[in-house]
Amino acid sequence: MTEGRQATIKDVAKGAGVSIKTVSRVLNDEPNVRPATRERVLAAAKGLDYFPNPAARRLAGRRSYLIALAYDNPSPSYLADVIEGIMEVCRSDGYFLALHGCDFTAPSLAREMVNAVRESRVDGLVLTPPVGDVAGLCETLSDAGIHYVRLAPSGPTKGLGVSINDRQAAFDMTEYLLELGHRRIGFVQGHPRHGTSRLREEGYRAALERYGLEVEPALLSQGWYTLESGIEAARALLRADARPTAIFASNDDMAAGVIQEALRRGLRVPEDLSVAGFDDVPIARMLSPRLTTIRQPVQAMGKRATELLFENLSSGEHVSTQADRVELLDYRMLVRPSTAAPR
């Protein structure tokens, strides 16, 4: 039942009684085609069930119509959401998305990424945290003439980026806990090598300072953005003499660990301990009690990042040559039953 072969631009040209160049013009929305001619070409293409061969287009054109997403072990929902956002733009622009898993701690990361780009011919990269924050990576990419956009870039930024204000969001969450009446608020720090960890901690500290409270070392505990590290951190925070009445974990996975450890110790959440997270991954709604957290618009961030990348690609300029440009999107604080006023 399979058709003999797929229609080519020649078939369409013949069908419409024009040259292949005219067909190409119509297909690429170039000027200088009479509306009547355009219609005829479109009709012929439709009738023949014609789709341009991407390989031929890539080979002849200057672009590969391919971008890649570079990531290192993100939470599954983050990956799924960001992909969804990117795909939305790719679909409408006729681009493909390639996935590039990598190890952000590998010394050879930059070199390997340049090679991967050379090999796959991708037109540009979307870098998710923490990949985008790797020291020297952006410089290497820029030097190699590779276009990219970063999600949640931290620190002094070069080039394009999309983010939320992590610092402000953490500030808001801490302030919310303070306004509930909490005065001893524990904080579980994120992965030390992720840029967002620093920003979120800064927000937490700033809020305490605003309330004239000291940030006691006993209120801080190091985590790694994993469930297990959240349990460990909670263990440390809760065995202190004057234990906190609330714990703010830098992400939801760790907050789940905090809740687990609290319940194991017979503490009730939120009556004995309020717990807050960050990210609003699916588990936040599935925990008992449901978790107070910050929602990042991950899908929208992926979408906007891709739009910026495409603009940059077609502008011709390279990322690094134009002014730094990081767009901030809105986050939302979601108050759920895991937080309450201290007793």
Place this chain on the structure above:
Amino acid sequence: MTEGRQATIKDVAKGAGVSIKTVSRVLNDEPNVRPATRERVLAAAKGLDYFPNPAARRLAGRRSYLIALAYDNPSPSYLADVIEGIMEVCRSDGYFLALHGCDFTAPSLAREMVNAVRESRVDGLVLTPPVGDVAGLCETLSDAGIHYVRLAPSGPTKGLGVSINDRQAAFDMTEYLLELGHRRIGFVQGHPRHGTSRLREEGYRAALERYGLEVEPALLSQGWYTLESGIEAARALLRADARPTAIFASNDDMAAGVIQEALRRGLRVPEDLSVAGFDDVPIARMLSPRLTTIRQPVQAMGKRATELLFENLSSGEHVSTQADRVELLDYRMLVRPSTAAPR
């Protein structure tokens, strides 16, 4: 700093002092090249930092070196895992993975998928549940000469597939609860249009029958594989006069809902109610108590499915022409604190 242009096969040929065909032979591991020549070519390629242009290769060859993953709203961790498994094989075989989100309830699904394949020129498809179970889809794909492999196919299967024995796994879980001493075991059914739902329910029913127990309608409650539907289902099951001492939900998200509703009613888990799930998504470990569940080797399934697809592609035969071939991989039952003997 950007290089003038990327090296081509001609550059390599010149550098090695051979013809481009010989370079091509070396690159594609074809026979009839003297080892010494091979070495020379390889050295030249390396020295020139040469990578074959995928677009040219696709255009000239008969393959696109591209496969697609078709999915409809899977759990993020399922998607991430299956992608990881597929990518593993793609990387080693020089293939790319395209993502194709779709709506498995759309009447035009089959037609749209054929068009998408024509447009993107993918060599083959990996279909995740429930997409692979859509009536008529496989026939349409086969008729169009499109190669595919299904994950977790249900029902009488045509063509290639990779799965676990969902029915047996559900049987095992139910039997485990029975052996703990439970006699009233509630069951939350999965999405009515997912093939796995039927299989898992069959396993549950078979285990009860094996123990000479009747499957009372009051023990069954319809869910949709979502958290909310799990809560609803638990509400129905728990307000019955003789309420179950254990509830087996067809997936983890619904099990999370069951736990939430049970705790809301003041029931303790597992003391007053045992809860079990299916899938072992990340939340299973994050819930309090941690969830007893079935682990599917999703990544391995994605990997194996891709291997089968590639074998099929290079065999030349079409999927539908050979004997049905569904490989079953091992699952594992994970006993965690959410289940215990009834009091």
Place this chain on the structure above:
DNA sequence: ATGAAAGCGCTAACAT
């Protein structure tokens, strides 16, 4: 406003 012709960088017959 439209067309002719020359590639893009490979693979695939077909030599040799």
Place this chain on the structure above:
DNA sequence: ATGTTAGCGCTTTCAT
């Protein structure tokens, strides 16, 4: 064992 020669199906000058 290696080379020659056509394409693959587009985009891109450059004509007209």
